Amino acid sequence: MNIPEQLRYTKDHEWAKIEDNTLRVGITDYAQHEMGDVVYVDLKPTGTKVEKGDPVGTVESVKAVSEVFAPVSGTIIETNAALEQSPELVNQDSYGQGWMVVIAFEDAQDLEALMDAKDYEEYLSAEAK
Amino acid sequence: MRTPLFHEHEKLHAKIVDFHGWEMPVWYTGIKEEHLATRRSAGLFDICHMGEIYVSADESLPFLERVLTRDISSMEQGGALYTFLLNNAGGIIDDLIVYCLEPKRRFMLCVNSSNKDRDYAWLNEQNSLGAVIEDASDAFAMLALQGPASGAILHSCLGFDLEDIRSFHFSMATSPAYGEFLISRTGYTGAGGVEIFLSPNGATGLWQAFIAEGAVPCGLGARDTLRLEMGYPLHGNDLSETTTPLEAGLGFAVNLQKPDFIGKQALLVQHQRGVTRRLTGMEVLERGVPREGCLCLKHDSVVGIVTSGSISPVTGMGIALGYLDASVKEGEDISVDVRGKHLKARVKKPPFVSGTL
Numbered sequence: 001m002n003i004p005e006q007l008r009y010t011k012d013h014e015w016a017k018i019e020d021n022t023l024r025v026g027i028t029d030y031a032q033h034e035m036g037d038v039v040y041v042d043l044k045p046t047g048t049k050v051e052k053g054d055p056v057g058t059v060e061s062v063k064a065v066s067e068v069f070a071p072v073s074g075t076i077i078e079t080n081a082a083l084e085q086s087p088e089l090v091n092q093d094s095y096g097q098g099w100m101v102v103i104a105f106e107d108a109q110d111l112e113a114l115m116d117a118k119d120y121e122e123y124l125s126a127e128a129k
Numbered sequence: 130m131r132t133p134l135f136h137e138h139e140k141l142h143a144k145i146v147d148f149h150g151w152e153m154p155v156w157y158t159g160i161k162e163e164h165l166a167t168r169r170s171a172g173l174f175d176i177c178h179m180g181e182i183y184v185s186a187d188e189s190l191p192f193l194e195r196v197l198t199r200d201i202s203s204m205e206q207g208g209a210l211y212t213f214l215l216n217n218a219g220g221i222i223d224d225l226i227v228y229c230l231e232p233k234r235r236f237m238l239c240v241n242s243s244n245k246d247r248d249y250a251w252l253n254e255q256n257s258l259g260a261v262i263e264d265a266s267d268a269f270a271m272l273a274l275q276g277p278a279s280g281a282i283l284h285s286c287l288g289f290d291l292e293d294i295r296s297f298h299f300s301m302a303t304s305p306a307y308g309e310f311l312i313s314r315t316g317y318t319g320a321g322g323v324e325i326f327l328s329p330n331g332a333t334g335l336w337q338a339f340i341a342e343g344a345v346p347c348g349l350g351a352r353d354t355l356r357l358e359m360g361y362p363l364h365g366n367d368l369s370e371t372t373t374p375l376e377a378g379l380g381f382a383v384n385l386q387k388p389d390f391i392g393k394q395a396l397l398v399q400h401q402r403g404v405t406r407r408l409t410g411m412e413v414l415e416r417g418v419p420r421e422g423c424l425c426l427k428h429d430s431v432v433g434i435v436t437s438g439s440i441s442p443v444t445g446m447g448i449a450l451g452y453l454d455a456s457v458k459e460g461e462d463i464s465v466d467v468r469g470k471h472l473k474a475r476v477k478k479p480p481f482v483s484g485t486l
Contacts, residue, residue, distance in 0.1 A: 039440040
């Protein structure tokens with residue numbers, strides 16, 4: 001399972017990349033693997049204000065529907081339009097071209113609740129048991 | 130419960146899910162890849178969870194004539210028929226295939242795994258005639274080899290010529306490596322091919338041999354998208370004890386000329402009055418995935434409900450089966466409510482893909 005060192009993680013299997021005052025968000029390799037072939041991604045529009053834990057979008061595989069949650073409170077300032085035509089990018093490159101939204105966060109304190117790679121790895125192995 | 134092939138699925142790192150109490154592979158590498166492999170080449174499915182029930186003795190013919198909806202008396206050895214077990218109201222207890230092992234005397238019913246116990250109990254309840262009914266499900270493994278390359282793979286693995294069997298017919302054969310098997314020209318994918326019943330002891334060897342010859346292992350996920358793309362109904366989703374074969378558009382598998390069978394009176398009444406709803410195909414014209422339970426709307430009033438829905442891996446379009454008011458006609462545009470979004474959809478008679486791809 002691929003868990004990049006430099007990213008932060010949530011218990012709902014989102015990854016978050018801190019870029020100055022914004023957070024780029026997607027779902028983890030584990031999440032895409034569990035879902036199977038992603039066939040549809042529906043993201044909240046740019047400008048949407050979200051509270052931490054609010055859905056920022058929906059990811060659908062052939063079998064399942066999952067929501068993607070905001071790891072922090074803030075405003076969605078960018079969404080990945082490429083996923084509209086190519087939802088399979090979520091499977092092929094979940095940490096890269098499969099990113100979903102960028103959130104301008106309000107409170108840097110929110111970041112402290114996110115897991116680092118080591119914590120997330122431990123969380124995954126605990127969940128598998 | 131596990132099938133005799135469970136270890137093979139583990140070796141292939143399949144994603145395993147619970148399916149009515151069975152630990153079954155839902156996919157190995159991915160539903161889309163497996164789906165397309167079946168359409169273009171050959172897919173291999175573990176369907177050992179299916180149920181097999183023998184019905185035998187002289188009483189078997191009058192008994193099956195009474196509980197099944199098609200004409201069993203004219204079945205010849207080697208014949209197979211798609212038919213139903215109905216309740217008195219004409220509702221579908223199960224859809225199944227009956228295989229004629231010996232005319233008028235010995236038959237095998239291949240039934241849905243989730244309904245097997247219900248079927249077996251129902252058959253016994255109805256068996257005032259004294260036919261011998263035996264649940265033989267544990268004695269069988271069952272593999273489906275489906276797709277255009279099935280013939281070549283069968284030939285190399287079993288020395289068997291697919292062209293020797295007609296559609297909805299079967300042969301019995303014995304192989305030194307895999308024992309005795311029943312090979313049937315049936316399937317649930319629309320891609321052509323066979324279903325094979327054999328002893329659980331022979332299953333792993335045959336599974337491995339098919340894969341070595343190029344068959345792609347496919348999970349229940351691809352099995353579901355393949356059948357949905359063809360518009361084949363699934364009991365539990367599209368068929369139930371509260372829907373009839375006439376509503377499901379499966380009248381071809383009901384013989385209303387037969388003297389009597391359980392459910393016939395109810396179907397005759399429905400036939401005369403006409404059905405008020407029909408199982409219908411729908412193709413979604415906008416981005417989105419229709420799912421079981423989504424409401425279907427026409428001019429903002431509800432005209433039906435989706436009973437199976439997904440994305441066609443071939444066309445990338447949302448496809449669905451559902452019950453719609455009989456007033457809604459093929460080619461009409463409706464909408465499907467997918468979590469509050471009304472997606473434009475067109476009523477379309479399946480299959481959603483053409484036969485040759």
